[in-house]
Amino acid sequence: MSLARLGDDSGWEILVKMLDRDDLSSRYQLSEAQVEKIMMNAAKGLAMTGRSESLPILENVSRQDRSLKVRQAALDAIEYQKGLREDLALEMTTHD
Numbered sequence: 001m002s003l004a005r006l007g008d009d010s011g012w013e014i015l016v017k018m019l020d021r022d023d024l025s026s027r028y029q030l031s032e033a034q035v036e037k038i039m040m041n042a043a044k045g046l047a048m049t050g051r052s053e054s055l056p057i058l059e060n061v062s063r064q065d066r067s068l069k070v071r072q073a074a075l076d077a078i079e080y081q082k083g084l085r086e087d088l089a090l091e092m093t094t095h096d
Helices: 012-018 021-027 032-049 054-064 068-094
Strands: none
Touching: 012 032, 021 032, 032 054, 032 068, 054 068
16 A cells, blocks of 8 residues: 555555455455455555556446445545546646
């Protein structure tokens, strides 16, 4: 998550795995609250990386996850990432 805050996407694959509820539940003995917290943080981290491949994953989580908290975190992450793209596009047009 710290790397993502800095715009470093080297932990992207790990963040994607952290959004896999079934993997988290089967691999680790976590409570539902712990799984939700992990998934919510992973959604934020994916958005911070700015990678376009994150959007379909976040969109799927926002529609499919059973937790309303996780789905909302994914929606917030989508909006954040779209905002990053708009800021970048605006910056590119003002430098032309």
